[in-house]
Amino acid sequence: MVPAPDAVLASRPPGTSSGTGHGSREQHRARYPDITGFVERDGVRVFYEVYGSGEPTILLLPTWSIIHSRLWKLQIPDLARRSRVLTFDPRGNGRSDRPVSVDAYAETEFAADALAVMDATRTERAVIVSLSLGAQRALLLAADHPERVAGAVFIGPALPIAPPITARAQIKGFTEPLESDAGWAKYNSHYWRRDFRGFLEFFFGECFSEDHSTKPTDDAVAWGLETDPESLILTELAPGLTSRDEVLDLCARTRCPVLVIHGREDRIRPHAHGEELARATGGTLMTIEGAGHIPNVRDPVRVNLAIRDFVNALAGGGA
């Protein structure tokens, strides 16, 4: 039984903006949403989109608020030909609000937003797809709300389940002033306030480590500029999954089918994270040799076909 929507349904024509997010010159889309709206929880408004009408519903979760739901622009038009597709902008970016308290960015809030969007769109159950940090909210949903999750696809999951990359681990003190701005020292609140674009260019350069990635990098930097350093600093300070035991417990409680897709050359979250998540959930691991952190953008054909196959297998298996 799907709860009655308690959220505000504010459908608007494609291309109009609530005043924040999705840039003034967003490129022409392959497909525009059939329904858009906002859900509101504790005064925070979250913007969502609905595409298509087929079964099952696929919920493309937001990742870290450094970018918004356009992250899925290469998946939406393809998946929506067969399935109903939901996306929403994370609090802190896109057309969603930018709350000013740390607690508003807790992982549990993102998971609750996902449930609110599902309720508002009368979605009983969905296949959830996540990228990077989105793995945390995805895992919370899969473990704690098994009746709402038919299956989970994790792409480049960011979970404290394996050692981080060495160069990143060596930098301590996110809120302390550092003497250097070199490399991962840019992952620092003082640097973000000083040169936010510089951080975005560094970070997405690491994400898209493959040759010939200028367009994905430019897109991501532009989406990053739709938020601001203060909002992003709050996301970094907010409570998330921090211990391996906590993650393993969530994995053990995850009963739905799981597919993990991880690039072998991921410079943000090592491939070992994907391996470990697949092992702990009993899921399938698809390794993309040569790929970096965001294969759904850099290898969209392969990833779309993998998601299609995963969804088809769920239907065939009576899930």
Place this chain on the structure above:
Amino acid sequence: MITDSRRTTWTHALGRRRRALYLSSPIGLGHAQRDVALADELRTLHPDLEIDWLAQHPVTAVLESRDERIHPLSAELASESAHIAAESAGHDLNAFQAIRRMDEILLANFMVFHDVVTDGEYDLVIGDESWDVDHYWHENPELKRTAFAWLTDFVGWLPMPEGGEREAYLTADYNAEMIEHVERFPRIRDRAIFVGEPDDIVPDAFGPGMPLIRDWTERHFAFSGYVTGFDPAPLIEGREDLRRELGYRPDQRVVIVTVGGSGVGEALLRLVIASYPDAARRVNGLRMIAVAGPRIDPSTLGAQPGVEIRPFVPSLYRHLAACDLAVVQGGLTTTMELAAARRPFLYFPLRNHFEQNRHVRYRLDRYGAGRCMDYATSTPEVIAEAIAAEIDRPIDYRPVETDGAARAAALIAPLL
């Protein structure tokens, strides 16, 4: 295609008709005409050939008028022409950035294409500037399951000066990726055809320290010559009859202004229409016909007494062949139709459009055809002066090839 998975059919290989899937780029109106000409030549060589078209507006308009088979999944393609229109402003279209910003549409359309070839039992895919298929088959070579013939009328993204160093870097990077693709996977393009001759290729390199475009293209392409899609000879020989048929009197000097089928070009139409009074003072009997196309509202163009504004002209190429002078954008198809029909013309490349400003202009210069105009500095007076100067110009163009479609078909036919 909706299929019942409980019922399947498989046909013995030797019992199958030859089948091709044809993709014709919807960017610009010109591809459709040359592609149906090529399809006709292929059917002559393989009478049992069945061709499906995966196509969208405006190509579908041409195909429907010929009762060609349009694949039903064509309806699921995302519109490329709407994107290009959205990327243009006034007489300005950065064509490289517009294609680059079309990544989402190209990927979406590739996925539709993938479903079509997976289900279709095609022997051959013909892609006339089907950028999505060429790029993503090179990126996912295991998905290729038919022969592939690739056609294009230009090779190499080129930077425009306003794009600065960044655009120069980006175009070189796009070219480098394309070169790596083709050299690593020669099995993707079973036949690559340059619609033109080696002399049509710009003298530039792909980028700093990179090969010359001409050298590389000569190594990796076959050449069909230009494909007009129609035989200009009867139009040239029968021009007086054609003028009578179209209602152009002998004492009239007919100028046709046209910007193709897209919404891009309204600004140029308005400017040329504004030049009419001045031009009419300089040229006796001047009659100007402005073709607005289906996407431009004629009432926005600033009507002038003496100028006829028409929303649509069927078989425009016949009017172009009959006119005394044409004023057009810098697109390849229309300018080459005029070159083939041996008519004088002024052409205005869209600002920041690398193909019109570099590739097309280079080719037209080789044919000695047309006068290139700069939109930014062309006042109505400048245009009137150019109309008067060009309208009686003796035509000494290099003749345009008439066997391009047959040559291209002969290059492709062995794949079937």
